[in-house]
Amino acid sequence: MKLGENSRIEIIAVGNELLTPYYQDTDSIYITQRLNDLGIEINFKSIVGDSRDDLADCISSSLVRSDIIFLIGGLGPTEDDRTREVVASTLGKKLIFEEKILNKIRQRFELRGFEMPSVNNKQAYIIEDSSILENKHGTAPGLWLEAGDKLLILLPGPPHEIKPMFENYVWPRFLEFQKQFVARRVLKTSGLTESKIDSILLDVYPLQPSVNLTTLAYPGQIELHLFSRSMESHKKADEALNDLEYDLQKRLGDNIFSSSGEELEEVVGSLLRQAQKTLSIAESCTGGLLGHRITNVSGSSDYFQQGVLTYSNDSKVQLLNIPYDLILQHGAVSHEVAKAMAIGIRKISGSDIALSITGIAGPNGGSPEKPVGLVYVGLSWEGDVEVAKNIFLGNREIIKTQSSQKALDMLRRHLLKYQKKR
Amino acid sequence: MKLGENSRIEIIAVGNELLTPYYQDTDSIYITQRLNDLGIEINFKSIVGDSRDDLADCISSSLVRSDIIFLIGGLGPTEDDRTREVVASTLGKKLIFEEKILNKIRQRFELRGFEMPSVNNKQAYIIEDSSILENKHGTAPGLWLEAGDKLLILLPGPPHEIKPMFENYVWPRFLEFQKQFVARRVLKTSGLTESKIDSILLDVYPLQPSVNLTTLAYPGQIELHLFSRSMESHKKADEALNDLEYDLQKRLGDNIFSSSGEELEEVVGSLLRQAQKTLSIAESCTGGLLGHRITNVSGSSDYFQQGVLTYSNDSKVQLLNIPYDLILQHGAVSHEVAKAMAIGIRKISGSDIALSITGIAGPNGGSPEKPVGLVYVGLSWEGDVEVAKNIFLGNREIIKTQSSQKALDMLRRHLLKYQKKR
Numbered sequence: 081m082k083l084g085e086n087s088r089i090e091i092i093a094v095g096n097e098l099l100t101p102y103y104q105d106t107d108s109i110y111i112t113q114r115l116n117d118l119g120i121e122i123n124f125k126s127i128v129g130d131s132r133d134d135l136a137d138c139i140s141s142s143l144v145r146s147d148i149i150f151l152i153g154g155l156g157p158t159e160d161d162r163t164r165e166v167v168a169s170t171l172g173k174k175l176i177f178e179e180k181i182l183n184k185i186r187q188r189f190e191l192r193g194f195e196m197p198s199v200n201n202k203q204a205y206i207i208e209d210s211s212i213l214e215n216k217h218g219t220a221p222g223l224w225l226e227a228g229d230k231l232l233i234l235l236p237g238p239p240h241e242i243k244p245m246f247e248n249y250v251w252p253r254f255l256e257f258q259k260q261f262v263a264r265r266v267l268k269t270s271g272l273t274e275s276k277i278d279s280i281l282l283d284v285y286p287l288q289p290s291v292n293l294t295t296l297a298y299p300g301q302i303e304l305h306l307f308s309r310s311m312e313s314h315k316k317a318d319e320a321l322n323d324l325e326y327d328l329q330k331r332l333g334d335n336i337f338s339s340s341g342e343e344l345e346e347v348v349g350s351l352l353r354q355a356q357k358t359l360s361i362a363e364s365c366t367g368g369l370l371g372h373r374i375t376n377v378s379g380s381s382d383y384f385q386q387g388v389l390t391y392s393n394d395s396k397v398q399l400l401n402i403p404y405d406l407i408l409q410h411g412a413v414s415h416e417v418a419k420a421m422a423i424g425i426r427k428i429s430g431s432d433i434a435l436s437i438t439g440i441a442g443p444n445g446g447s448p449e450k451p452v453g454l455v456y457v458g459l460s461w462e463g464d465v466e467v468a469k470n471i472f473l474g475n476r477e478i479i480k481t482q483s484s485q486k487a488l489d490m491l492r493r494h495l496l497k498y499q500k501k502r
Numbered sequence: 503m504k505l506g507e508n509s510r511i512e513i514i515a516v517g518n519e520l521l522t523p524y525y526q527d528t529d530s531i532y533i534t535q536r537l538n539d540l541g542i543e544i545n546f547k548s549i550v551g552d553s554r555d556d557l558a559d560c561i562s563s564s565l566v567r568s569d570i571i572f573l574i575g576g577l578g579p580t581e582d583d584r585t586r587e588v589v590a591s592t593l594g595k596k597l598i599f600e601e602k603i604l605n606k607i608r609q610r611f612e613l614r615g616f617e618m619p620s621v622n623n624k625q626a627y628i629i630e631d632s633s634i635l636e637n638k639h640g641t642a643p644g645l646w647l648e649a650g651d652k653l654l655i656l657l658p659g660p661p662h663e664i665k666p667m668f669e670n671y672v673w674p675r676f677l678e679f680q681k682q683f684v685a686r687r688v689l690k691t692s693g694l695t696e697s698k699i700d701s702i703l704l705d706v707y708p709l710q711p712s713v714n715l716t717t718l719a720y721p722g723q724i725e726l727h728l729f730s731r732s733m734e735s736h737k738k739a740d741e742a743l744n745d746l747e748y749d750l751q752k753r754l755g756d757n758i759f760s761s762s763g764e765e766l767e768e769v770v771g772s773l774l775r776q777a778q779k780t781l782s783i784a785e786s787c788t789g790g791l792l793g794h795r796i797t798n799v800s801g802s803s804d805y806f807q808q809g810v811l812t813y814s815n816d817s818k819v820q821l822l823n824i825p826y827d828l829i830l831q832h833g834a835v836s837h838e839v840a841k842a843m844a845i846g847i848r849k850i851s852g853s854d855i856a857l858s859i860t861g862i863a864g865p866n867g868g869s870p871e872k873p874v875g876l877v878y879v880g881l882s883w884e885g886d887v888e889v890a891k892n893i894f895l896g897n898r899e900i901i902k903t904q905s906s907q908k909a910l911d912m913l914r915r916h917l918l919k920y921q922k923k924r
Contacts, residue, residue: 088556104526110523123556141567145563368795372902376898378865380789385814388810389810
């Protein structure tokens with residue numbers, strides 16, 4: 081193994097399709113993530129097509145600048161799968177026929193009642209001096225090749241083949257050379273803007289050099305990605321994150337809704353279940369997105385009872401018993417109608433809690449008084465109702481997303497009160 | 503310009519974040535797409551971090567194997583933005599201070615009422631012999647550098663900066679060297695499986711070498727991507743696609759729902775508008791996804807009136823007047839209940855047409871008789887009702903998506919009958 085303090089690691093993804101606008105190289109992201117988990121970083125990534133010359137050029141360049149080279153793809157049976165032969169010829173090595181590989185490939189076909197096509201013969205050739213990485217999910221074996229002071233690892237492209245091969249045969253050998261122990265955590269927040277969070281965190285950033293904090297922004301959701309390294313143990317790395325999380329929780333409080341991966345709709349679902357409360361909703365401009373998110377959670381039928389998509393004014397009157405005069409007087413997008421929608425659906429459904437959304441998702445339908453992005457969100461529960469006015473920026477999709485996010489977040493904050501009362 | 507018949511083109515994306523699992527290099531996909539439009543292909547893509555040595559290694563390797571090199575990113579004002587200086591030192595060229603660039607950067611800041619931070623000074627340095635590509639959307643100018651028989655093009659990383667710069671200053675120079683004319687078209691289908699489509703198209707594939715057909719599969723939607731090249735003109739390339747589309751339309755007929763980019767919900771929206779019909783919906787297992795998709799189309803309030811999310815049995819009785827006995831007898835997921843839901847919501851809303859969905863999205867709630875993925879979709883219109891039984895495979899999200907797709911497709915096929923009657 082050629083992994084040392086200064087080893088430079090390169091991933092080469094092979095395939096014409098990866099040089100088109102239609103396919104993303106996701107295998108290299110996977111390998112990056114897994115090696116990062118060991119504190120090992122990638123120095124270069126390369127993408128090259130199936131052309132013999134281009135592939136040879138790419139491998140030659142990599143051999144100059146990198147110590148460990150992952151080659152992904154081009155191990156299949158067809159004419160344009162050339163990784164094996166080009167690696168061999170670039171290194172001046174022979175291809176050797178391995179009867180036992182051929183037998184395994186033939187067995188795979190026979191198990192499914194097929195005869196092995198003759199093109200698959202070429203997959204039974206391995207590069208001189210390499211050892212075989214077994215492929216339990218496909219015909220192409222991987223190869224582990226130490227050549228001089230370089231290490232080349234040839235892996236198949238299909239994700240369901242490369243992942244088990246990497247986990248079973250590659251990862252354990254890198255594990256021995258683990259440089260550092262790594263811990264990660266993601267704190268998801270809602271209710272604060274990115275610049276607000278930045279200003280709150282201004283003096284948190286320059287902590288310890290071993291801990292890293294990155295902010296990622298999505299519509300209505302800012303995520304804090306925490307990352308730490310330790311030379312000693314995973315426990316040490318994790319403890320460093322505990323300290324950082326403690327500090328962040330103190331500063332951001334209830335704005336943090338999740339620290340172990342849950343989405344907002346999952347958190348709200350757990351809180352509803354804990355509080356033994358049922359939910360119904362009335363949506364206008366989001367048109368079903370809020371219900372879709374709530375019901376993306378498996379088991380949501382335990383607390384979610386019903387919803388109405390009152391898109392037209394008539395349906396607001398008809399399904400929610402909202403007085404037509406109220407809509408005429410204030411407009412369908414108003415504090416008053418949002419309030420009436422939340423009260424109405426709660427009454428009709430008999431649910432403990434109800435949410436409502438009415439707004440202008442755009443791009444048309446806005447006015448100077450009521451611009452695109454104006455959205456009222458209502459929350460009704462036994463004894464009271466609350467309405468929030470929002471002005472969201474963005475396209476139709478982003479405004480719908482932010483509206484549903486705001487509704488879920490209002491519900492979450494409301495449910496937290498029950499928890500605190502206990 | 504160094505673009506000839508055999509020019510090899512490489513894109514290098516620069517930045518530590520691109521070597522983490524969290525960021526995808528999307529700029530290179532954009533450039534690939536735009537050059538592909540001219541029949542020009544990319545031979546290599548490389549990704550490298552901000553380290554001076556790694557960047558120098560990467561550029562050196564590229565200079566050996568490529569003729570034209572795009573360098574994206576690393577032109578910002580901070581310490582780790584090093585593309586300019588590393589390109590200069592690798593080529594043995596000087597960095598030259600340009601007063602007029604500094605003035606432009608300073609003006610950008612002053613326009614917003616800020617003083618220019620001193621770090622931005624470094625962005626006013628250009629590489630000897632290069633020409634400036636103006637940046638109207640940021641502080642970092644791009645550079646066009648012909649060095650011996652190589653061409654290097656340095657562009658900023660932020661998508662809203664690189665795109666206009668590429669379109670205004672880079673694209674026109676490549677246009678002169680257009681190798682081929684290219685045309686693209688996407689035919690979207692619903693209602694057929696990928697293997698069914700493959701078998702129908704078996705003898706279509708080996709058409710002309712200048713025309714290419716790729717099949718991409720999504721839940722409930724198979725897309726045919728058509729691509730053609732001509733040495734003569736765009737018109738010729740487009741005509742070749744006309745011939746292929748004619749053949750495909752003949753074989754696939756009404757299974758093709760769009761040939762100019764529209765999503766299924768947009769096609770359904772246009773058909774509803776043409777037929778002057780209104781729509782209401784009743785969703786159970788999709789929980790709002792169908793309504794969300796319908797209302798993703800701007801102007802959908804013209805035909806979409808209302809929906810109900812009848813998740814609980816009680817709500818089916820209460821909102822849709824479905825007899826409780828019917829649910830007890832057949833179960834909530836049944837032909838009979840789907841039918842009653844479609845008839846019920848049509849009657850309550852007064853809409854011309856109604857859709858209903860009831861099914862088991864999983865992962866829990868299945869049984870041997872009614873497995874996860876069993877979904878009934880109902881369509882009701884004046885005088886009749888139709889119910890389709892489906893068994894969808896996949897996780898909760900995929901089953902919800904396929905269910906909404908099936909409902910929209912049933913409605914589309916129904917609306918096509920009105921068109922044909924005319």
